[in-house]
Amino acid sequence: MTLVKFNDKRPNSLMPGVNEIFESIFDDTFFSDRMIARVPAVNISETENSYHVELAAPGLKKEDFKLNLEQNNLAIAVDQAAEQNDNQKNYTKREYSYSSFVRSFTLPEGADHSNIEASYTDGVLKIDIAKREEAKAVRRQIEIK
Numbered sequence: 489m490t491l492v493k494f495n496d497k498r499p500n501s502l503m504p505g506v507n508e509i510f511e512s513i514f515d516d517t518f519f520s521d522r523m524i525a526r527v528p529a530v531n532i533s534e535t536e537n538s539y540h541v542e543l544a545a546p547g548l549k550k551e552d553f554k555l556n557l558e559q560n561n562l563a564i565a566v567d568q569a570a571e572q573n574d575n576q577k578n579y580t581k582r583e584y585s586y587s588s589f590v591r592s593f594t595l596p597e598g599a600d601h602s603n604i605e606a607s608y609t610d611g612v613l614k615i616d617i618a619k620r621e622e623a624k625a626v627r628r629q630i631e632i633k
Contacts, residue, residue, distance in 0.1 A: 527589045536625055539599060539617040543591065546611030553613060555606055565590045598623025
C-alpha cells in the first residue's frame, strides 16, 4: 500500500485542485469586495455607569451622520452625496469610502433612552448611552461571620 499525500489545507480532501480554484476565486479582492457589504467596524463596551459604541468611519464629517432612536433600536446612518471634483484621484483600491450605510443596534433594557450623547473625533463616532439607576451594578462588601 502506498500513502498519497495531498497538498491541501483540509484533511480528507479527495480533489485538492478544485479547492485551489475556489480559493483563488473567493479570495480575489475584486470578487470579495463586492460580496461583502461595506459598513464601518464597531466596538461596543460597557462600564459601571454606561454603554459605549465606537464606530470607525474616517473621511466623514459629523454632519454626515444621522442618529435615530426608535423604541429600543438605535440606528446610525450616513447618506453622503458623491462629490464631483475635476481633480479627483484615480484610485487603484479604495477601502474607506462610505457613501451610505446604516448600522442598527438594539439597546439593552437598562439603557437610559433620554441620556445618549454622541461625538465624532479623528474618524471615530463615539456614542455614550447612560444606564438607568436600577441597571447599575450594586457593589458592596459583605462581611463574613
